Amino acid sequence: MTAMSHEAGGRLRILLVDDHPVVRRGLRAMFDEREDMEVVAEAADGQEALATLDAATVDVVLMDLRMGHGMDGVTATRTISERPDAPPVLVLTTYDSDADILAAVEAGATGYMLKDAPPEQLCQAVAAAARGETALAPNVAARLMGRLRSPQPALSAREIEILGLLARGLSNRALSRELFISEATVKTHLVHIYDKLGVDNRTAAISAALERGIIRPR
Amino acid sequence: MTAMSHEAGGRLRILLVDDHPVVRRGLRAMFDEREDMEVVAEAADGQEALATLDAATVDVVLMDLRMGHGMDGVTATRTISERPDAPPVLVLTTYDSDADILAAVEAGATGYMLKDAPPEQLCQAVAAAARGETALAPNVAARLMGRLRSPQPALSAREIEILGLLARGLSNRALSRELFISEATVKTHLVHIYDKLGVDNRTAAISAALERGIIRPR
């Protein structure tokens, strides 16, 4: 009988999803030189990845998060994970912001690795992902641990809403009009935000919020 | 007689500087398969690149700008360009913000390419750089042209530098200390920035600058 799974002796079948030809090239070279892995397909964005999954049998998907054009990595990961025959998706990206990591995990990623990882580590992660295990880059793991250990005071929905408008450059007066509240209230919210973020002015608050992925640049 | 230059029939000798092993791998594969180019060395940051230049003969340096640890690409480019026997430095990076481009050009880069470029284009750029010609990615060229055509007032390098610090949340006082200028000067710069961006406060300036790619979120 024909072996549908790699466990029957075949090599691990990998699908690369990354908009950078150079990166795909490097990954392909890395995996194809191994006995136990091979790249069976490449995609430059989410749509292509989905199309590929319909046509080919894949054991692991290596997914970049930010792609210049087309469907981004997070929604692609989510869409893939919702399929009945979903292969594990290992995220491989350059960024390790809270926002990216949390979004990826929430979307169903099996692991999260960074592109500056040594090839060795990367291959281990792919193998782990294929077994259904979770593979996290040390940096990422550390960040998640730190988050659990010292849970930063959570911002309320209202505060995040205000941060979003703040980052668009609104003044306190404009903020108050936008939200139908008084300037006094705006200032109170800001004080709370500064407090929770450990800063002392609005620009630093924006910077901190962007850095921690509480809001994202448009 | 021994041929010191690639023009004597040898292949173009390339030094890769990038902190991502995967990217180096991809580039190496790309160039080494060609008849007329070869990667003679790799470096993971600026220091390594400089050390390598002392030991090997290099025709072109392919330089990433943002490197996780160690000397960053801009200062590495500047340091290399100041050498008497400086090879041309072709910047190859992911980002195309005004800030990055200007910094690289000012540091002496011969060209500026983006990592999502097709391999074909990349090789042409390397060849051009080796001949001492300027090679710019289409996006980058367009951006520079737009600056020259100057539909919108162009920001000076100093103003962009200030914008970058602004976006990190520095106050006028902190800015003045950071840049070794008086607060009065900072305020003057800010007025000019607001003027050119068509805004009227610092947070709006940050927002506008991010949106137009003048600066890049870290």
Next chain:
DNA sequence: CGCGGCATCAACCGTTCGGTTGATGCCTGT
């Protein structure tokens, strides 16, 4: 029920920021 967190508002005050005017020195290009 009472406690705490959240959202709302007010008044006050000191600091920072925004805007203006004016001035100097340095380049660059005409």
Next chain:
DNA sequence: ACAGGCATCAACCGAACGGTTGATGCCGCG
């Protein structure tokens, strides 16, 4: 040589912001 852009600084004033105190009402939780 001169104009014009850039970077630098100063003094000034009104407006916006940051910080505090205190207060009200609403909600969920134990």
